[in-house]
Structures are given as C-alpha cells and as structure tokens.
Amino acid sequence: MSQPKEIFVRTDRCVGCRSCITACAVEHSASKTLFGAIAETPRPKSRVYVEWVAPDHKVPLVCRHCEDAPCMHACISGAIHRDADGVVRTDADKCIGCWTCVMVCPYGVIGRHLEEHKAYRCDRCPDREIPACVDACPTGALVYQTVPAYSGAARQHASRELVQAEGG
C-alpha cells in the first residue's frame, strides 16, 4: 500500500449510538458474531471509545497510529512497533503490562486487558478491507481514507498538532 488509509473522526456527525464500540468488540471476539461475543469470557474489548462533552458533544476516539508514536518509543519492552502499513501494533506476547504506554498516550486510547494483564489498542482490523467501526457507523462520523483524500475538519488538525508537540 503506497498511501495507507487512516481512520478519521467527524465529531459533528457522531450521534453517540455506540455502534462502533459494539462492532469493534465483536470483530475482536473469538466468534466474531454478536451473540457469540456476548457470551465470551473475558468479554471481548472494544478499542474505540465514544466520550461525551457538555453540552452535548459526542467524541469517538481511536488510536491515531501517530507519526512519532509516543507509546512506541516509551514502551520498556519493545512490544510496540509500526508495521509496513503504518499501523502501530502492540505485540501481546511481548507486553508485560507495565502501562507505560497508557501513561504517555495523549489520546487515552490504550486499553488495559485486566484478565490477561496486557495492553490493547486499535489494530485497524487486519482481516477486513474496512475497519469494523467505520463499517458500522450509520452517520459517517468515522471515515476510512488516505490522508490527502481527506480534506478534513479543523478539529483533525488540532489533534495532529497535539501529536507533533508530543513528538518533541
């Protein structure tokens, strides 16, 4: 892939229905079906989050696979690397659950799998053409696009600046 795609968020379109969360958890379950996923222990975890800000903003959040990924450089065990498609991955085998990545991610999108004592995050759904969250979003609040193709909202730029400051 010469120009990797990214998941972009259009907060103005999010209605807070949490379809993305369900779809992500199902995609990362053993059965990959909703009914199977509900029955699994430990419960399959979503890697996308929808937060709320007064008066009534909904903000879907997912790992941005940052350019200078702070989590990757901070990891004390070499468990985080960037793959050929530009996706920043956490290798569960190497992860020791020290939570250093949680301490440095400025977006708060690394989850802690307490049962397995491992960190987890968005893996861009390696088995799918389009990530499950994007596929499930009924309003187009999640967009899967290459960077130049997405002539994005100012908010996206605001978040990029945050990462740049962080990258130091």
Place this chain on the structure above:
Amino acid sequence: MPPGSLSKRKGVDVNEHQSQYVIVGGSAAGMAAAHTIRAKDVRGTITVLSEEPDVPYFRPLIPFLVSGQKQPEDMALTGSGPYMGADIAVKTGARVAACDPDSRSLTLEDGTCYGYEKVLFATGSRPYVPPEIEGTGAEGVFALRTLADARSMAARAARTAHAVMLGGGLLNLKAAFALLERGVKVTLVVYSPEVLSQLMDPEDAYLVRKALDDAGLTIHTGASATAIQSDPSGVTGVALDNGEELACQMVCIGKGVRPNVEFLQGSGVAVDGGIVADRFTAASRPDTYAAGDVAVTHDPISGAPIMTALWTNAVEMGRCAGMNMAGIKTAYTGTFGILNATQVADEPFVAMGVVHTRSGDYEIHRRATATTFRKLVFDPGGNRLVGAVFVGDIRNAGLYRYVIRERMDVTGFKPAIIDHTLHYGHFIC
C-alpha cells in the same frame, strides 16, 4: 577501514578506528540515538561502544530472567519495537577509559582508539552501594542492574530460601516479585516510613502497601542495614540498626543509582553530578553530546537541573540527541523527574510530576475508594496541574501527563481532572 589489512604494515597503529558517529553506551539513550541518526543520515557510519558483554537489551525486563519468565533472547533490543538496527555497529565488551575532545578520540581500556566526528555519552548509571554497610562484597549480595547481574541472581535464587531487599524503591520491588515468583521468601528493609517514598508521600502509598502485604512480602520500615554477614558459602544474614538480625542467603541493594562519568576525567567535559547537557543535548566540548541517566537536564516546569533514572526519558533524550548529531537542531523539552507507570502485585499505579506535597504550596485533591486512590496536585493558583498519582485506576493517565507537561490552563475542565474523567474530547470541544 579494514583493520586486518593495516595490521601487516609497520608503524601504523592497528587499533585505530574511525566512525562518523560514536556512541558510548548501548542502552536506551544510546540505541535510540543511533536509530534516530540512521533515520536522518543513511550513510554516516555509526559505532556503539558498550562495556557490557551482552548485546543491547531492554533493561527493565531483567527481573523476568530472575523469575524465569523470560530468556535473554526475549529481551534483545535490536529487532523489537522501533529498533530495527539497520547498519549500526555495536561493539560489546568495549569499555571507554578516556575521551580526548581535542583530537576527537576515545580510548578503550584495551588501548584501542576510536576517532569520531560526533560523540554521544550515554553511559547511564550504576547502583549505589552505601559504603556504611559492611560486608557488601560477599557472594549473594546483588544490586540488580545488568543482564549479567540477573543471571547470577537467578543462579543464586536456586539456593536461596530467604532474600532480604535493602531499599523500598521500584527496582527492589520488581526484584522482590521476581524472587517471590520463584518461591523465595522475601523481606524488604526500608529506611523511609513507607515503600516507594520516591514516588509518593507515605500517606498516599497505603493501597500499594496493602497489595505488597497481601502478596506475601514482609516489610520492615524505619530500619536500615548496618552489616551483611557471610561465610564461605556467601551471605548468611543481615544486621539491622534496630538490633535485629535476619538470616538469609541473598541480599539485594536498591539504594538508587550514580551516573557513570569517571571516563571523562581529564577530558574537560563539564560534569556536575552527571554530564551537563544544554537545551540541545550538547555537552560542554565541541561535538560532544549527552543523554539518558548520565545527563543532567532540566525540569520543564521549574527549569531546575535534574537527573532522571527512567527508560522513557532516556529514549526521548537519546532521540533528541540523535537529531542534533545528525545536524537537525532540536531542543530537548526536558522531563519530569518522576514519570512512572507500573503494576506491583495486582495494583497498577502511575506517579508523575510533583507528587511530594508535604512542603510547598499546592492545591491538592485526594480521592479514595476501597480499591482506588488518586491525588491531583495543582499550582497554588489552582489552574495548572503539576502532578498526579493514580493507584488502582490509571485510566487515561497520558492525558494528565500531557496537561502537566504543556502547562495547560485547566479552567475549562478542572472538575474532570479532579474526578478522573478527563478525556480527549475535553481538549477539542
């Protein structure tokens, strides 16, 4: 330069090498710098000189060798994470004994010389062994720092029923858990009134303390060792200043670290505790740089000079030094002295920025539940967050770090900080 061909010629010192970039110390700071240089300068030769016999590894993982959960090959740095190791020559067993910035050269202990155009000092630190404790030279006394230490500790653990850890810092706790994992009984002797005194005030550490007690550690606070007893088999016990004697077969000293700066004696490179680095990671002589545990840097909030002992900081500073060495002038933003995340027993915690608040003027918010504790420390005006401690629930800790580091005005979302409900949406809506 092929040294083999030169060795046949008379009058030429066979032991001279030249590399554009030479890095002393092949750990967090050194290897991060080497990879950053390589990303910016594809051709320049890079040589890393490392005293240790092992190829670079993730130092924080060594307790897992003691516990038996990982092998050295699982800890190798090259090929893991961001360290793909392209064309970086690493010489192990190469201890630099002297540096001469006038001739831009380094001399190893064995007499070999390395010429450089730019040099990075990333020699890190070593454990401090208090001289007032007698008998620290005995077999079975450890201060866990290197893979080699971990190997001998693992070997000794097989013959150890009881180990005494001197010092209640994070490193000793990690070593303690590794030994517990092996079925060794472990006693922690802590001079401070509570464990982890570097990372939190005693009254804030109770959940961590409870987790340690529950995990089966025996903890003596307010005591210190005066002497280590031994016989030809090695350690047999520890005498404490309260008159107590603890029989044991292993002692582990965790009393902090000291920077490795001795090789710079006579070099003219300014050392004040550690190697003094400017805002662009440069040391005081031309084309010399410093990064990691060995460097004196500055606190981003107070501007005060500090030294840290953190992998994450060492990597960040090493990357910054790498940029500067490759000719891309990059300011180091400085760092907090305290920036720790970890999990001991089943208790995750994060401590960052200003965490000690017994003296000083701060606005402090503490909240506790049966299973969680948090403390948020603001400046006296109450609109800048300066420190945070989270125990039990460390959700979104990275956002708080960001707020502290960027000295954000928190007026718009202060309640969310105090309630530990801050999320990224608060920054953009």
